[in-house]
Amino acid sequence: MLNNTVPIFWLLYLIATPLPADEGMDRMMGRTLFERAWVQAPASTRASDGLGPLFNARSCAACHPGGGTADFIPVTGGYASVGLIARLGDETGTPDPFFGAQLQNAAIPGLTPEGTAILGENNAPVIEILGGALDPNTHVSLRRAPILAGRGRIERIANAAILSNADPDDIDGDGISGRAHILQSGRIGRFGWKADTADLNAQIARAFSTDIGLSNALFPKHFADCTSHQQRCRNKGDGSDSLGDGYELSAQIITLIASYVRSIEPPDIADENGLALFTATGCATCHRPELHDDNGAPVTLFSDLLLHDMGDALSDGVGAFGARANEWRTAPLIGFRANASRLLHDGRAMNIDAAISAHGGEATDARTNYFSLSDETRAVLRAYLQGL
Numbered sequence: 001m002l003n004n005t006v007p008i009f010w011l012l013y014l015i016a017t018p019l020p021a022d023e024g025m026d027r028m029m030g031r032t033l034f035e036r037a038w039v040q041a042p043a044s045t046r047a048s049d050g051l052g053p054l055f056n057a058r059s060c061a062a063c064h065p066g067g068g069t070a071d072f073i074p075v076t077g078g079y080a081s082v083g084l085i086a087r088l089g090d091e092t093g094t095p096d097p098f099f100g101a102q103l104q105n106a107a108i109p110g111l112t113p114e115g116t117a118i119l120g121e122n123n124a125p126v127i128e129i130l131g132g133a134l135d136p137n138t139h140v141s142l143r144r145a146p147i148l149a150g151r152g153r154i155e156r157i158a159n160a161a162i163l164s165n166a167d168p169d170d171i172d173g174d175g176i177s178g179r180a181h182i183l184q185s186g187r188i189g190r191f192g193w194k195a196d197t198a199d200l201n202a203q204i205a206r207a208f209s210t211d212i213g214l215s216n217a218l219f220p221k222h223f224a225d226c227t228s229h230q231q232r233c234r235n236k237g238d239g240s241d242s243l244g245d246g247y248e249l250s251a252q253i254i255t256l257i258a259s260y261v262r263s264i265e266p267p268d269i270a271d272e273n274g275l276a277l278f279t280a281t282g283c284a285t286c287h288r289p290e291l292h293d294d295n296g297a298p299v300t301l302f303s304d305l306l307l308h309d310m311g312d313a314l315s316d317g318v319g320a321f322g323a324r325a326n327e328w329r330t331a332p333l334i335g336f337r338a339n340a341s342r343l344l345h346d347g348r349a350m351n352i353d354a355a356i357s358a359h360g361g362e363a364t365d366a367r368t369n370y371f372s373l374s375d376e377t378r379a380v381l382r383a384y385l386q387g388l
Helices: 008-015 025-035 151-156 159-164 200-212 251-262 272-280 352-357 361-372 375-386
Strands: 073-075 078-080 084-089 115-120 125-129 139-144 290-292 298-300 307-309 327-329
Touching (some): 025 251, 084 115, 352 375, 361 375
Antiparallel strands (some): 115 125, 290 298
């Protein structure tokens, strides 16, 4: 398992780090790498450098502490979070021509961060640009780091299980027209708020590139999200070497971190009465409690992994290739209890009622059904959701 891309000092670090006895070596190493703070290149620790040039965090754990999501804290004019980033683009997902696809709020020495972003008191993005201005066609979409519990299950879902629930033309007339996000590669998108990544390794590789600024085989630019208008940025911070397979991050490190993420599991669910109520409101039509794997075995997820039109309230003007601004992948609710303080893709909703209120489009009927329940019955359903 160990080779020249995972130096022996990592093993020595692990020996000195208390970890549960039942964690396998891959998961142990993955957790250590998940928590590792990366530094600017060149550095004396070659396996830990390559940060930036622009970035939002120094480690995976900064945005996902303990595999969860970072807390929001009150600041002047709204709320901030280490795990909150600003995606930049238009309806088709075309990045801002100057700042790229994401606003980075930190930079290595010699460069200036692009700006800051918070969730405003009116639930709208509030950004400050440090030098320059966004293109008139660029919109801002805040995205919070989701919890990771149970996210390894997404890979286990059979393609057929996803496609069987798709009904893009609403042939059955139920008002729900979810569709699979077919990527340019021909694979089905599963990960990300827009289902724009096919597997967990690719999702981790994307985060390392865009959020931390480390190049890898899937995202090979050492300057990450720096555009052609940011030449000083492009000329800084290349930590590529043989330890990273010729990049700043090796495929093996990504695989080890993926092994750790797959090991993060939520508690079991036992409330059958709550499930019946969840189904009766129509919530389970998209947040499907179970899908199946290639062997036909059930996998609990509470998602159909399809894109749905969620209405104007959740449309922020930033799409992705193959996904419109008003389309969002059904968020898996497994592990919901760790999300209870802030909900929705940007964290705007401070409670379940506020989150459901924002649901429109294909979720309109389910929203109406929920708010038609008595206060007592809604409380039962909320308790069920908070136990997922």
